Amino acid sequence: xxxxxxxxxxxxxxxxxxxxxxxxxxxxxxxxxxxxxxxxxxxxxxxxxxxxxxxxxxxxxxxxxxxxxxxxxxxxxxxxxxxxxxxxxxxxxxxxxxxxxxxxxxxxxxxxxxxxxxxxxxxxxxxx
Numbered sequence: 001x002x003x004x005x006x007x008x009x010x011x012x013x014x015x016x017x018x019x020x021x022x023x024x025x026x027x028x029x030x031x032x033x034x035x036x037x038x039x040x041x042x043x044x045x046x047x048x049x050x051x052x053x054x055x056x057x058x059x060x061x062x063x064x065x066x067x068x069x070x071x072x073x074x075x076x077x078x079x080x081x082x083x084x085x086x087x088x089x090x091x092x093x094x095x096x097x098x099x100x101x102x103x104x105x106x107x108x109x110x111x112x113x114x115x116x117x118x119x120x121x122x123x124x125x126x127x128x
Contacts, residue, residue, distance in 0.1 A: 021105035027092040036063070038086045040079020041103045046071050049096035053088040063089055080106050 022045070027033055033044065036055060050070050054063035066088060069075060078087055080103055 018101075021101050021108075022099040023101075025098045025100055027096040027098070029092050029094050029096075031092045031096070033090040033092060033096070033098070034076065034086045034088075036086050036089050040076060040084070040086045043074065043076040043080055043101045043103075043106045044090075044098045045074045045100075047097040047099060050093040051075075051090050051096055052093050053090055055088040068093070076100075 024047075025044075027049075033051065034040070034042075046069055048071050050068065052065050052069070053067035053075070055066045056063045069090070075090055076086075078084065
């Protein structure tokens, strides 16, 4: 899902608050952005580039690719919404430009989007 559609519904004040909370990060092709099992305290938006999600379905299994991300997509919401560890590895498929939001800012700023994000969690159900 592209977060841009949700952000377009915000008024200018809400958009300014979200922009203030966003912190840019860059990753090189092959870098891990997050690792399965790590504590999740950050939500990410992809500005430029592509990433893949890989997951070990059972402890000790070799991770398999389960999802692909492109510019405009987001990830990291499961850990924040459900207060669980990271459910997959996210690896930069190309050089990657992201913006991130920490847990506190996410809770404070994303209130209007939280229901939308919860609804869209279904895209991951088959991998959980």
